[in-house]
Amino acid sequence: MNYVANTQQDQAAMLHDIGAASVDALFSDVPERLRLKGLLKLPEPASEMEVMTKFRSLAGRNSSLSEYKNFMGAGSYEHFIPSAVQAVIGRSDFYTAYTPYQPEISQGTLMSIFEYQTMICNLTGMEVSNASHYDGATAFAESMIMSHNVNGRREFLVAESVNPRYMTVLKTYAAAADFIIKIIPADRHTGKLDAEFVKTNISDSTAAILVQNPSYLGVVENFSSFSEIAHKNGALFAVSANPISLGLLAPPSSYGADIVSGEGQPLGIPTSFGGPNLGFMASTQKQMRRMPGRIVGETVDKNGKKAYVLTLQAREQHIRREKASSNICSNQALCALASTVYLSYVGPYGLRDVAARCSDLAHYMAREIAKVRGFEVSFEGTAFFHEFVVKYPSSLTFDRIFDHFHEAKMLPGVSLSDFFPGEPNQMLVCATEVRTKQDIDAYVKRLGELKW
Amino acid sequence: MSNYPEDLRYTEQHEWVRVEGKSAYVGVTDHAQHELGDIVYVELPSVNQMIEVSEKICVVESVKTVSDVYSPVSGKVITINIDLEDNPEIVNEDAYGEGWMVEIEMTNPEEVQSLMTAAEYKNFIEEAAS
Numbered sequence A: 001m002n003y004v005a006n007t008q009q010d011q012a013a014m015l016h017d018i019g020a021a022s023v024d025a026l027f028s029d030v031p032e033r034l035r036l037k038g039l040l041k042l043p044e045p046a047s048e049m050e051v052m053t054k055f056r057s058l059a060g061r062n063s064s065l066s067e068y069k070n071f072m073g074a075g076s077y078e079h080f081i082p083s084a085v086q087a088v089i090g091r092s093d094f095y096t097a098y099t100p101y102q103p104e105i106s107q108g109t110l111m112s113i114f115e116y117q118t119m120i121c122n123l124t125g126m127e128v129s130n131a132s133h134y135d136g137a138t139a140f141a142e143s144m145i146m147s148h149n150v151n152g153r154r155e156f157l158v159a160e161s162v163n164p165r166y167m168t169v170l171k172t173y174a175a176a177a178d179f180i181i182k183i184i185p186a187d188r189h190t191g192k193l194d195a196e197f198v199k200t201n202i203s204d205s206t207a208a209i210l211v212q213n214p215s216y217l218g219v220v221e222n223f224s225s226f227s228e229i230a231h232k233n234g235a236l237f238a239v240s241a242n243p244i245s246l247g248l249l250a251p252p253s254s255y256g257a258d259i260v261s262g263e264g265q266p267l268g269i270p271t272s273f274g275g276p277n278l279g280f281m282a283s284t285q286k287q288m289r290r291m292p293g294r295i296v297g298e299t300v301d302k303n304g305k306k307a308y309v310l311t312l313q314a315r316e317q318h319i320r321r322e323k324a325s326s327n328i329c330s331n332q333a334l335c336a337l338a339s340t341v342y343l344s345y346v347g348p349y350g351l352r353d354v355a356a357r358c359s360d361l362a363h364y365m366a367r368e369i370a371k372v373r374g375f376e377v378s379f380e381g382t383a384f385f386h387e388f389v390v391k392y393p394s395s396l397t398f399d400r401i402f403d404h405f406h407e408a409k410m411l412p413g414v415s416l417s418d419f420f421p422g423e424p425n426q427m428l429v430c431a432t433e434v435r436t437k438q439d440i441d442a443y444v445k446r447l448g449e450l451k452w
Numbered sequence B: 001m002s003n004y005p006e007d008l009r010y011t012e013q014h015e016w017v018r019v020e021g022k023s024a025y026v027g028v029t030d031h032a033q034h035e036l037g038d039i040v041y042v043e044l045p046s047v048n049q050m051i052e053v054s055e056k057i058c059v060v061e062s063v064k065t066v067s068d069v070y071s072p073v074s075g076k077v078i079t080i081n082i083d084l085e086d087n088p089e090i091v092n093e094d095a096y097g098e099g100w101m102v103e104i105e106m107t108n109p110e111e112v113q114s115l116m117t118a119a120e121y122k123n124f125i126e127e128a129a130s
Helices: A008-018 A048-059 A083-089 A107-124 A136-151 A164-177 A195-201 A224-232 A285-290 A317-323 A333-370 A398-407 A437-449 B030-036 B109-114 B118-129
Strands: A155-159 A180-184 A206-213 A236-241 A259-263 A279-283 A295-300 A306-311 A387-391 A426-430 B015-020 B023-028 B039-043 B056-062 B066-070 B075-080 B102-106
Touching: A083 A333, A107 A279, A107 A295, A107 A306, A107 A333, A136 A164, A136 A206, A136 A236, A136 A259, A136 A279, A136 A285, A155 A164, A155 A195, A164 A180, A180 A195, A195 A224, A206 A224, A224 A236, A279 A285, A333 A387, A333 A426, A333 A437, A398 A437, B015 B109, B023 B030, B102 B109
Parallel strands: A155 A180, A155 A206, A206 A236, A236 A259
Antiparallel strands: A259 A279, A295 A306, A387 A426, B015 B023, B023 B102, B039 B056, B056 B066, B075 B102
């Protein structure tokens, strides 16, 4: 970061320009009793070297994934990020720009968003994508609101096996909008959703059925019957999907999804605590006017040359205010660009290879873990992608497992004790293409060494 | 510039009504289409939908903005102008004719009496402009 000087002469010049008598005069609107008297209680000044040493030691207390063999997923996934991603998004044209307020002047930004939208459509099989959302959770919640805007209904059937963090966001939005959420139970033996529950609970009050595929528990399902029953009842079918899985699995459009959203972080964005993440959302041409967020369109200028514009803007809040389709009127441009570069770089066959590698390793790992005495892989016979549930002996705690692995610089997975309060001895384990067979063998060996 | 056909009744939200027997044809006025600019999309209600007076019945989207159209009368939607789905610009070209939006079978035809006449609407527009 650059050091910007602020000398007494600078201050005097600035005060002179704006016609203020003193710095204190700038705060004359703040009541006297609320103003700070004296100086802030800050540590004594330190030299640059002292500050560097202090901050390095603080930063050193963090752990970096590069030091660990990581088997945690649960919504944030470690994948290889080609250097091309940082090289392109690091260009100051992209890196420093805030959302364009005069968008058409930023043709490069609009073009990158247009390409992002095209790739999201290709991945999901849908017809229209918006320019992105903040994260997978908010995109999923927006698909709930969008469904209400389409058919005016207020009741939602939501899969129990949705990421609990997404569920929290969904419930927050639902409470504020007076929506009713009914939870579709997931079978404890197969991990699959209860289709009978959907049949008995769907009605002409149901706005949409919302599921995640693969689910939070890793389970992959063919949801054709869910979309059929939704459509028969005038409801929508909304899916949250892992974009990497779409390199291998049939797109949600093929099983009748009306809205597809998801977390774009696996596409070239690091796993950072607190983000930034990337939400994507796509839908049908029929419903495009109900889709929140901005959309970039391709057109021609007055000379017949290709040009990009923000299209369908009239639905957005800066024009339609309280009747806008959503409060979202910006997008996650830099992360969307990262995912665009990632997808361009790996290409459709590369993405398929990444997905297949994740799936192969995870399936190998599940088979090997199942051989360890006392450990069990849940939902036998149900399809999964790169994540699965492991049941450990009930005399063990997750903390003990975690510590045991942590000592060997491994991260064993994510505890499901909150998700399955009645049977807390379960954890979610994930393998992506950054792991190797050797990593997995070491994991399985470590698991076998646990005393219980 | 704008015109105000004598045989129609008008609302303050710039809808017009033409009564034919039990039916009321509803659209937006020439003044409204002019203010909206190029209309790119008209969202129509479902046929057989019951509607109350002043309830939102259509949404008109132009290049500049999106506006709701409120029903001037209560009743049942019996016909919608399907042509507007593909050619919304008809509203700009012929607001009082081919640009009609819905036909409502009125449940309370008395409601029409409280709407503005052509002369009253003309005054209303001119006062607002001055």
